[in-house]
Amino acid sequence: MWILLVEDEKQLASSVQRGLEEEGHVVEVMHDGEQAELQGLVNDYDVVILDWRLPNRDGKQILEHWRAEDRTFPVLMLTALSDLDHKVSGLDAGADDYMSKPFSFEELLARIRALGRRSSEMTNTETVSAGPIELDARKHWVKVCGIKRSLRPKEFILLELLLKEPETVFSKTQIAERVWGSPYYVSDNTIEATISTLRQKLSESFEECKEMSFEQSPKVIETIRGAGYRLNSDIVNIEQDTRE
Amino acid sequence: MWILLVEDEKQLASSVQRGLEEEGHVVEVMHDGEQAELQGLVNDYDVVILDWRLPNRDGKQILEHWRAEDRTFPVLMLTALSDLDHKVSGLDAGADDYMSKPFSFEELLARIRALGRRSSEMTNTETVSAGPIELDARKHWVKVCGIKRSLRPKEFILLELLLKEPETVFSKTQIAERVWGSPYYVSDNTIEATISTLRQKLSESFEECKEMSFEQSPKVIETIRGAGYRLNSDIVNIEQDTRE
DNA sequence: ATGTTTTAAGCTTTATTTAAGGTTTTATTG
């Protein structure tokens, strides 16, 4: 999932980030309220984790603004134990769940999962698939024609992104944000190189699918010049002429 | 077992915690009613020990809420001797057993054991196993090919965790919580070192299994880079193709 | 004093990014 974490205690933030990333999520961290607010106006995260006490703006203000602008992602609010009375006002403001610090990771993960289930993108399905490709983010595997393949973390998340919304074109900027967790510091070439190795692994895999004898490996990940990449979900119909 | 202990008298709590940990359980302690309530909504403990008098919420309220939300773990309620009349209302509210303070530790252990036997995770099978590895949490032994092995406490609990849910990937953060009882203060390296010694002991053991002559010790505990560890339950099928 | 756990250090393996040179497509211009 694509998660925004707004938390100014840097140490807590980074340990939460790590825990979530270990679970296979992509986490964007913001320490500043104002910045976070803008970010939430612009991106459709699967879940937002929002600290209630922040520099520049408090969590409630931010959340109210988001809801006023019809941002619908689920929000999990974090409060200090001493601020428990904020719970009600937070839920009124449109939070979907709340948690007080300190908390256990198992608990956080479970809540994130619960919220994500509500979220549009994650609807129920643990595994996503297109044609002979299946991917289970929770269990950390990808299968091509039923055979497990190992991908590196970045390749894995990238494929997951494309699989979840086949036919959708993702720009490099979007990919940077949703795979690397930040649109900055990621060069185009980094993305190109990752796409390249991912394609290689996929087409090697196809070659080993004897049952479905491909004349040539279908191009699963298409390049849309000047725009980005997309997953071609027609890969089931192999005998088609793939020329335009 | 994974136990939640809800008790506001800190001294009592920590001595009970210690006692249970010596028995090989993983104990999470909460002193606050409200926090504990949330914790119980989210985690599937094997047993919960719940004090009846608590700050912020009383035990009965908490338990009723849990049961209303279909939380099925067994709950052992603790009451002060003077509150013995609460016994009936407590059992009505869904407690599985009760005990009045002060109590003997032996008695507590016996009751925990009894409850644990009922618990979903431990259901009827006292021992968990995968291939030639068997582990009995209650009797505190591990056998590899029928031969008893001694493991240190942390190694033991870690193996138990992995064995109970083979194929599931546990992240370092999760392991920290479920083996050490807290996701904080446990460094990666601590976990790595424990995994390392555990693996060594397991593979030494395999080498002594003449009957099942392994070409090389199968890798029972797999590392999923960037994600965590998991137990490979295919260890029975030794002639498997281990290629990816 | 003994067994256990944690830390520290050096090491190995794997992943990611960069860099360089190559294609292909699109745009420009003689």
Added chain:
DNA sequence: CAATAAAACCTTAAATAAAGCTTAAAACAT
């Protein structure tokens, strides 16, 4: 309408960085 230039993209290998492993020694606990 070529020819050429420019941009976007691809590929591979090398360099860098990160994650994990192992061992011994220090710290902790019983």
